[in-house]
Amino acid sequence: MIASQLTFGAEYDFFEREDGYDALCKTYNYQFKATMDMDIGLKYQAINQGQVDVMTIFTTDGQLSNDQIVVLEDDQHFYPSYLCGNVVRSEVLKDHPELKKVLNQLAYKIDDLQMAKMNDLVESQGKEPREVARNYLKEINLLKE
Incomplete structure (x- = not known):
């Protein structure tokens, strides 16, 4: 599998969360070559500079609309939908x-x-x-x- 040749980057807390890195790797049967803790504000810089090959993103990230990044489909439905809504008292x-x-x-x-x-x-x-x-x-x- 190609994941073994790639470096995975995410915010430090993603590696600690129960629904984070370990669960993602187990769900998709991934084993990455390396991991890198990243500041959330620097992740697009890191991928554009080749410091990481794969990273977590929010599909509404502003920089995503400008970058040549491929968003992979979550066909195992690992992440729940985070559709926004209005909340009114x-x-x-x-x-x-x-x-x-x-x-x-x-x-x-x-x-x-x-x-x-x-x-x-x-x-x-x-x-x-x-x-x-x-x-x-x-x-x-x-x-x-």
Whole structure:
């Protein structure tokens, strides 16, 4: 298997977690040549410089939208889905019931690639999160000014 020729990189806590490195290797029957602890902010630099060959990522990482990185499918469903959602206190909805309809309009409107692109605008291009969100809502016709 090719994993034995590759260096795996992740944040230090991934190697300590019950659902981390050991569990991943067991699930996929991987045995990597080496491992490297990485700072979360330096992982894309590490892979681009060849310090690691494989790394953990979030599919909404801003840098992922710009890099030539292949995201492998988790066909063993090792990781649970981390789809985002809106959380609103019940008393707020009681006082403002119209919010439920408005917030439900966002359901399934942002996929991982779109979120990664928006994160990149904020992280790499210095855009304000509020501006990025506003532009996206205009683009999908949920906000009119």
